[in-house]
Amino acid sequence: MEHYTMNLTLKVWRQKNAKSEGHLETYQVSDISSEMSFLEMFDVLNEQLIRDGKEPIAFDHDCREGICGMCSMYINGKPHGPWQANTTCQLHMRAFKDGDTIVVEPWRANAFPVVKDLVVDRxxxxxxxxxxxxxxxxxxxxxxxxxxxxxxxxxxxxxxxxxxxxxxxxxxxxxxxxxxxxxxxxxxxxxxxxxxxxxxxxxxxxxxxxxxxxxxxxxxxxxxxxxxxxxxxxxxxxxxxxxxxxxxxxxxxx
Amino acid sequence: MLDAKIPSGPLENKWTDYKGHCKLVNPANKRKLEVIIVGTGLAGASAAASLGELGYKVKAFCFQDSPRRAHSIAAQGGINAAKNYQNDGDSVFRLFYDTIKGGDYRAREGNVHRLAEVSANIIDQCVAQGVPFAREYGGLLSNRSFGGTQVQRTFYAAGQTGQQLLIGAYQALERQVALGNVKMYSRHEMLEVVMVDGKARGIIARDLISGKLERHFGHAVLLCSGGYGNVFYLSTNAMGSNVTAAWKAHKQGAAFGNPCFTQIHPTCIPVSGDHQSKLTLMSESLRNDGRIWVPKKQGDSRKPNEIPEEERDYYLERRYPAFGNLVPRDVASRAAKERCDAGYGVGTSKQAVYLDYASAIERYGRTEASKHGLEQVSIEEIITMGKEVVKEKYGNLFDMYEKITGENPYEVPMRIYPAVHYTMGGLWVDYELMTTVKGLYALGEANFSDHGANRLGASALMQGLADGYFVIPYTIGNYLADEIYNKPISTDHEAFISAEKEVSRRLEQLMNIKGTTSVETFHKRLGKIMWDKCGMARNAKGLQEAISEIQQLKKEFWKDVKIPGAIDEFNPELDKAGRVADFIELGELMCIDALNREESCGGHFREEHQTEDGEAMRHDDKFMYVAAWEYKADHEWILHKEALHYDVIKPSQRNYK
Missing domain, CATH: 1.10.1060.10 (Alpha-helical ferredoxin)
Structure with missing residues (x-):
């Protein structure tokens, strides 16, 4: 499989805690390898935010092999993103191409209140x-x-x-x-x-x-x-x- | 300091005698006794459920959002039990024997025999809970063979055995929560053990959502917090798996047993780049049919299918003609590392070898053709038929590989590389699973007890559930029976106040460093030191270097780490910083232990101690002991030795040529 790198625009839901209002914030990431997982792309973004003195994005994740059920991102209007029968942690960046804009939100449901950013209470x-x-x-x-x-x-x-x-x-x-x-x-x-x-x-x-x-x-x-x-x-x-x-x-x- | 409290008498009677004579707590008194359980994987959830059923007041803690997420859930292969349902000669003794031998004679006979004895009860218990194990058409439970044993004793639920067992234990736990016997604290992390008069009497936990510290009293504290493979940064463990609970206990006096015993699994999907965050295991069963090779030419950048047969080095078949691709885990792992270090690795990173199914596909295809009496078939048709057979046997693994790598393993050889998978070392415990701190227990992977220097496949799930369902419910009574005279200690007690103060001071210290380097960067650096110098092969020089590098890293960490956000909020970076700080200290101890153990055994391979053929060489005369390390001060530990006695089994050297 040929690998490639890409530059992406991310629109990510930011919300300080359950009580505060949230909003979408826009970020740019560059040189993302098609071999990376979606969450590894978020790791890169978070490292970038930390370097710039900003607060990283909170998101739930643990096993990163599709079995614990902790990861929970709503990606471009779909829970766990574009692939079928797949969790967010198993989604890989070859699902996207250079120049794409990706919108990432938390699970939305009254019974799942937002804890912070993309983290919800299940x-x-x-x-x-x-x-x-x-x-x-x-x-x-x-x-x-x-x-x-x-x-x-x-x-x-x-x-x-x-x-x-x-x-x-x-x-x-x-x-x-x-x-x-x-x-x-x-x-x-x-x-x-x-x-x-x-x-x-x-x-x-x-x-x-x-x-x-x-x-x-x-x-x-x-x-x-x-x-x-x-x-x-x-x-x-x-x-x-x-x-x-x-x-x-x-x-x-x- | 070390009293293993192994009951006297013949091996097969020890556990029965113990159960017949240990102290009991009457039901009315159980209601007055409080037990804290940290971690809700197989060991923690099964212990919480069982102790709740018995009537103890249980508080259970996990850092995930639900107890069902614990990393036991990711175990694929299965769980061993000496049921002998297959009538193939299995017995408690054989399971005991295989486990001791597999552990390279560094585990206790008494503990392992008990494990084998209760193994059958585990299966019964799980079936009763509704765990949907694989079954045969007659409706009976199915078994498969696993990891080189000669009997079929592994029970499984497709490739998701850990998930099904954990959900069973989780449901039993939630039932006790509903009944009010267990109070569950999810998204909580234990940050200190509270000691009163030399006994563990509670914990300080941090609510990870609010950041607030909480004091919790318990007549006993059970650590079921899993292994410490993430000290290597990259491992098959979950991202949150950590040593913090065990390490806090260690610093309060609990000895750490055999910290250098690490299992490195040979068949994992390799690292794809610097951004790799974790590694995924591919079941060991793939080595049954796959052939492992690298190019004969160093740095060969051709695609695998362009490399002709005569330019491939099937190095396991070359080095180990008798066992070939089926050598044990540790041998296969070291051989892959040797080839890659010598410059023959493949893939982008050059840290991988090929696991090739081409010849298996052709072989199965020919068998199919002859089964159907087809004589005039083209090679294409044979390959198509062969792929079908392979798909039936390994389809889900091949799919997983394709999802992660984007490559089709039916067409292109898989790339694999060894990865850290399990830690046999852990908190030292006696026969009752109590650490060297009174009232403080360790269960499951968090303790060191049953796997010696190397764990057999399908034995981790067995041990976690044995400890939680069938061992601790008896042994904790023997301690708590004398505790009924002790009223619960108020969390306003001086010990709780000062423990909380210390935790708070530490968190503030971390936040106030305000350095320039992220937690992740430090973790990666630690992982690299550990992997390079305390990984698959170790030597004195490397270990000495690692120790001073880790000491240096620790200094830098406490001077330069950068943690965004605040203490009193949901702050995953702060959580991670605390865990990495503990991993750094543990890393040093692992290297010290590895340096001390001047022999090769199981997963611990010291390059100075090998035979002429490069095989592991044990030194039973000097090292037939458990190394239990007592924490004294920064960079300072005292070694205590628990001699191992083999009354029933006679230790021998392994050979696979």
């Missing part, structure tokens, strides 16, 4: 999990791992849902800021497995209630979440969630 996701995203089994109570065989197809489908990295791109992509794809991935993961069966009804009802309480919007099935998901979590999980919710509501024993 603890709402943790609270949704607290509402029921688990199997209630204490350490030491487990039976042998092979005591309950699980159909391979079901185990694979549960795994496909469990691959969610909790980044929140689905929420950022949704015009209603709905968290349905995130929630449905967890409900599906546990509903597909026998271990999740005893709490199946209470789980879905409690998690949906918590999601509403956090201020996420409603789902209108546009599929923007699925298109933005770096792990390609399927929209069919939302269908399963609706089914689970309906069943739980109809046959509730309470």
């Amino acid at each position: 603890t709402a996701f943790d609270r949704i999990i607290q509402a029921g995203g688990y199997v209630s089994v204490n350490t030491g109570n487990a039976v042998d791992g092979n005591a309950i065989p699980i159909e391979k197809d079901k185990a694979d489908a549960a795994f496909a849902a469990a691959m969610c990295i909790g980044c929140g791109a689905c929420v950022a992509a949704c015009k209603n800021s709905s968290a349905m794809l995130f929630l449905s991935a967890k409900v599906s993961h546990l509903a597909l497995l026998p271990q999740g069966a005893p709490e199946r009804k209470s789980r879905v009802v409690n998690m949906v209630a918590q999601m509403d309480k956090e201020g996420f919007g409603a789902c209108t099935n546009t599929g923007a979440c699925e298109a933005a998901c770096p792990k390609e979590i399927s929209l069919s999980n939302i269908a399963r969630l609706n089914q689970e919710y309906l069943t739980a509501s109809l046959v509730s024993e309470k």
Whole structure:
């Protein structure tokens, strides 16, 4: 692959803290290698800002290999930028060309308040999990791992849902800021497995209630979440969630 | 100073006997006992969940925005367990034996046997939590072989085993948060251990959003803060992975065990330029089918496919005809470095070697052709069929490679280079996982305990979860049983006030330097010294130079570092500055330890101590001990030796020719 360097104009959201107003600020970066990752380009920009006595841009990131779910940039109108099935940290600069202008904003959602610049507070996701995203089994109570065989197809489908990295791109992509794809991935993961069966009804009802309480919007099935998901979590999980919710509501024993 | 507290009696009874005789805390008293847990990876999350379930009052801390982000999540391959589901002769003893041998006879028999014993419980526990491990068509759990062992004992969830195990532990943790047994503090960083009457009694943590310092009391403090691979700047660790919690504990009296034992993984995507921020691992399984080579000519700038067969040097096959491309991690890593240092490296940086699938593709293609009874097939058709087979086996890894490099590994050989991956060293702990400070524990990669001088593949996840789910719930009781008489100490106690003052002073000192050089620049310089002189191969001269260079770097750092922003706000540069300051001090200790250990073992290769063929040479007569370093003052440590006794296994020298 041929490598090249580029000069870019960046328009980046700056916001001092949750309470202050934010605005887009324009920066120039030069000699950016096509081999660099998008976040490495931000490292270069930040080093430049520090050198010039300005404050660097705060952004979330950790593993930089697409699995921890911490990075969260809204790049040119798309969560995680232009590539499909990709996180911001795995986006590389060969996606851009010399002279490009790139607009970078934080996730936008009422339930994800801005902490600073591009950093948002996603603890709402943790609270949704607290509402029921688990199997209630204490350490030491487990039976042998092979005591309950699980159909391979079901185990694979549960795994496909469990691959969610909790980044929140689905929420950022949704015009209603709905968290349905995130929630449905967890409900599906546990509903597909026998271990999740005893709490199946209470789980879905409690998690949906918590999601509403956090201020996420409603789902209108546009599929923007699925298109933005770096792990390609399927929209069919939302269908399963609706089914689970309906069943739980109809046959509730309470 | 060092009492490992290994229970007496036969190896296989030690843990059972311990559990049968350790002190218990009654449920009513557990509610009165508070435990602080720093870090929420596999070790921390599993410990927090388990202790919360038992009824202890737990406070858990992580620097990320959620406990689910911890770097355990990035582990790819799998988790070992002595289940013998495959009926291939596995047993607790074999897992124990493989781990001791893999660690090049520098781990404790007692600890490792316990690890092997509880390994099976881990799998059961994770399945019960809903961890979607890979399964066979019959619905039973699937296994694969890993890292040179002769049995199939590795459980996995595609290439995301760490993620699935961590999410399981995270969910168990969040359940305890919901029940009120665990209080979670995310975006918090521990900056000091608070000591009262010689015991760890709490921590000073900084809220990373507001910048405010907080005092937290605990009857015990558990450090589950991971490894210190980022001392090398470039590693497969996450950007935030750091040694700060462990280092603060070290400076409060916790001895540091075997700091020089570092694992360098041979198959990582190489550095592409000066702006590289981290390295990505490519699963070791790729060496099963790939052939590793460099050009025979130095500085050859032709494209790999333009270099004819006879001008390629398959150096592993040349040097190690018996094992070829499948030599152990440390050997493969050193051989790649040797070729690149000698000027045969490839790619833009010249710090890479080729991992070539061309012959595997052709071989698989021919097998496919004969499977389908095709005789008149063109080489193109064979290659197409071969690519399909390779895609099925390694597709996700090839995709990842392409995403990062922009090159198609089905057409062009991959470029790989070794990278820092794991640290076997860590806080010294006894059998109960307690450090040399009373009431202060270390779990998971943060401790030194189970992997000796080299960790086997798929064993890190096992150890993290063993410590958190199955060891600490028993051993902490043995300490806390005597603590029920001690009321919680007020955070207005003099010890908390002075610890907070000291943290505050340090932060102000950092901010007031107002120098000219960024934190990142210092970190890169430290990384270069460590990589060049305390990396894959080490020698006395280099290590001595490194020590004085690091001392010099430390002086410069504290004189010239430039940190923008303020203390009382969200300031990632300040967070990083504190971590780099600690890495600099650790780097010096690693070099001192590497200099002291005048032998080659596992990941520690001293050039002076090799056989005529360039193989590692252990000196069991002089170095069969754990080096536990006690901090005295700046640049000053005292070495304590914990002798290792092998009652069951007889140590032998490794050979791969």
